Amino acid sequence: MAKRTTTRSVQQKPAHRHGKGRCVAILKKLSAYIDDELPGTLCEELRKHLGACPNCEEFVASLRQTVALCQHQPAPALSQAERARMRNDILRAARPR
Amino acid sequence: MKTPAPAKQPTPASRNEARTAASFDTLYRDHVDQMYRFATRLCGEPEVAKDLVQETFLNAYRGYQTFRGDAQVSTWLYAIAARACSRMRRKRKGAPDRELSLEEFIPTSEGEFRLQIPVDGLSPEEALQNKELRQVLDRAIAKLPKKYRMVLVLRDMEGLSAKEVGSVVGLNERAVKSRLHRARLFVRRELSAQGIAASEPSHNGHPFMQGGR
Numbered sequence: 001m002a003k004r005t006t007t008r009s010v011q012q013k014p015a016h017r018h019g020k021g022r023c024v025a026i027l028k029k030l031s032a033y034i035d036d037e038l039p040g041t042l043c044e045e046l047r048k049h050l051g052a053c054p055n056c057e058e059f060v061a062s063l064r065q066t067v068a069l070c071q072h073q074p075a076p077a078l079s080q081a082e083r084a085r086m087r088n089d090i091l092r093a094a095r096p097r
Numbered sequence: 098m099k100t101p102a103p104a105k106q107p108t109p110a111s112r113n114e115a116r117t118a119a120s121f122d123t124l125y126r127d128h129v130d131q132m133y134r135f136a137t138r139l140c141g142e143p144e145v146a147k148d149l150v151q152e153t154f155l156n157a158y159r160g161y162q163t164f165r166g167d168a169q170v171s172t173w174l175y176a177i178a179a180r181a182c183s184r185m186r187r188k189r190k191g192a193p194d195r196e197l198s199l200e201e202f203i204p205t206s207e208g209e210f211r212l213q214i215p216v217d218g219l220s221p222e223e224a225l226q227n228k229e230l231r232q233v234l235d236r237a238i239a240k241l242p243k244k245y246r247m248v249l250v251l252r253d254m255e256g257l258s259a260k261e262v263g264s265v266v267g268l269n270e271r272a273v274k275s276r277l278h279r280a281r282l283f284v285r286r287e288l289s290a291q292g293i294a295a296s297e298p299s300h301n302g303h304p305f306m307q308g309g310r
Binding site for chain 1: 118121122125130133134138143147150154158159199200202203204207211212216221222224230231234235238249253256274277278281282284285289
């Protein structure tokens, strides 16, 4: 998220210098960007900016990684016995004698 | 004259009950694992998650007649679970939900732009073999204010579309996307604030999240 005049350098990354207003404007669009939901022109504009701003590019990559980790985070499963016990409890509660 | 006792015939009510029980068994068998996964992601604690699953299916059993079939069964169940979860939380009186603003997610130092966790060169599955990373991710999600957590869990973990999430939580798509975005930024910031060492030697897997747009 730096001004477009910033030149990209692999060895020395420029500091994060653009104003807060610009940052929020870019930040706002990033989920739509990674979800492929931005209209073509906006997407192109953002892509150009990312190409010129290594910090922003890293930020987007880290957001993408975050989403991918959430999507793949494993969840615990119930045992067969727990499943059966819970079913019986539900039916007992649903049909009180 | 004594009238003979009528032969015991199933009444319409008992036939209805038998049909409901049979439908319930199918519903339960097909969706209990999904609902437990959802509940665990929302509540964190297994015992609370089991209570939520039971509450969800009990409400589904009682409301089965009202299910009109114009939504997917799973979306209907997610909505029941989401409502049950809000009720359970109100009873526990947790901290009130705070709003997340975009400004708070703007990095202020160089180190905050990338994740401080071992993911480079790994597929998400490979990265998540690291137990510490799984725990850090769980904690980050648990720290989310609950209305943001609900949307993130439904969209990014349960895989519902933004429209489906909207019908579960009663929001329009635009509001869902706005909440989702803030939730993702929150989790990203938590992961970038953590320092986790790689627990295993690197794998020769797919590069982590290369390509895209």
